[in-house]
Amino acid sequence: MRVAFVSFETVHHRDSETNRRLHSVLELLYERGHDVHVFCARFWDGDVPAFERDGVTYHGVSSGLEAKSSFLARLPGMIWAFDPDVVHAGANPPEQVVSASLGGTLAGAPTVLEWHGDGGIENTWWNRRAGRWADRIVAPSEMVATWIRELGIANSAIDVVPDPVDLDRIREIDPNDSVDVVYARRLDEAANLESLFLGLAELRGRDWRVTVIGDGPERPVYERLASDLRIDDRIIFAGDLSLEDRIATYRGAHVFAQTAEHCVFPTEMLWALASGCVGLVEYHTASSAHELVEGWDRGFRTTSEEELADAILAAGDLERRDYDETFAEYDRDVVRDRYLTSYRALQDTSGFL
Template structure:
């Protein structure tokens, strides 16, 4: 199958969870033998209009981040590829509607991957138009599914395909048992890591060690907060870790805390649960993290740092695990199969019209 991925942004120009998802899906499809072309702003050096990376062929629609120029050139780029299906990302929405118009002329379906709505990069009207005109809308969670339906997507046209992990790595990795509790995420304005630190401060009279994994603009404030709470001698800020570095830390820990105020899909929590951690989620209206632990024996929902502290103590009675096979279905191969099934179904359905 020939797939045209429409995304002006890539991880090399805008490193965000949404662009990481797009790269992961594109590489996974290419590894399965599909022909994947990504129409984007040029991120590589030199005068080449195309650049291959990990089996994905990147096409420079524009030299840089020029939204208007990207939209004007996109139809010609799509026509030159003659794809079987168009995979468009939700931000910016103007590119989605342009892709939808071009795809209609080419008589091919459009699958919209909706990770989020960024109000700074499109109007509400544009997002509604993008959501309502897609042949299929894919979201990473039920929380995002609800949001996209509120933007006009039909209920039957929206499907959840979650993020994925390397479960073989979970099974084969070693164990780093330095920490009892772990928190992990990009340390940005939505991280809310202070809730985790406040919970730990409630337990300063107990024997524990903790790690904060991730980096970003909120890291310095978090480190100062740990010092102010007088727990900095037991909280280690590890910065960004690769999966190969992250998984042993999780396998050696007992508790993973999730406190972010915004999370379309809590990928770090998924890794932690697969590694046998007890997942304690502080419920937030803008986060889908609760979906991973609802009804789970090794999962807890809380609403305050005090409740988080209490659950850390209470979970100490649960056995320590290093893997949880209940999350094997989130392996990259299984989830990539869901993407392929979706593409094949939407192509077959499109032929009936």
């Protein structure tokens, strides 16, 4: 299948959650032999119109990120000339969705809109227009789907497709030494690691060890807080780790704590749960993490430090695991098939043949 991905900015311009999400989808398709092309602002040196990296062809629709108007004007014709089976566009900027849809119409191909929602979704004229020009919208969580519906988009036009994890990769990595609780995230202003530390401080009289994975501007603040609470001797700040090392840590851990205030999809938590961790989530209105543990017998949802401390104690009564088949539906193969099924359904029902 020939798929035209449209993303004015890519992971090669800037490493953001939104850009990583779209890149992960194109990787899923490329891995199974599909013909993947990305239409974007040029990020490579020289004036060559196309550039190949890791088997994916990038088309420089504009000379760079400063030429947004040129990108929007040239995009429909370039998609038409490529003649894709499906157009798959990101939502940032929303104007590109309209241009991508025009190109798809010229080429006789449906347009799928990948709306990650990092940073929220404002109810603007362009966002509403983008949502109505797509033939199908994909959101990473029910929370983001709700934001999209608030634009006036019908629920029937939205699919919720999670970020994938690689279950084979998890099974291939040996567990690290045992740890009671693990936390993993960039340590910025939204990390909210203080909630976990305050909950753990309630349990000073018990034996526990914590590993914090990740780095960021707030790390010194959290290190001082751990010292002030007199729990710093039980906490290891491991810094940034490779995915392999993180998986090894999760497979050896008992509980994964998710307390961040903002999260459109808890990808790191999903890796941990599939690696056998019990899930502990502090509820926040701008986080979808609670969706992973609702109705699950190895998950806890809390709203305060006291509830969090109680949940850590309750989690201690659950068996330790280093793998959980419960999350098979999130495997890369399953998520890839969901995208391909959606593409084919659009072609069949919308007359794009």
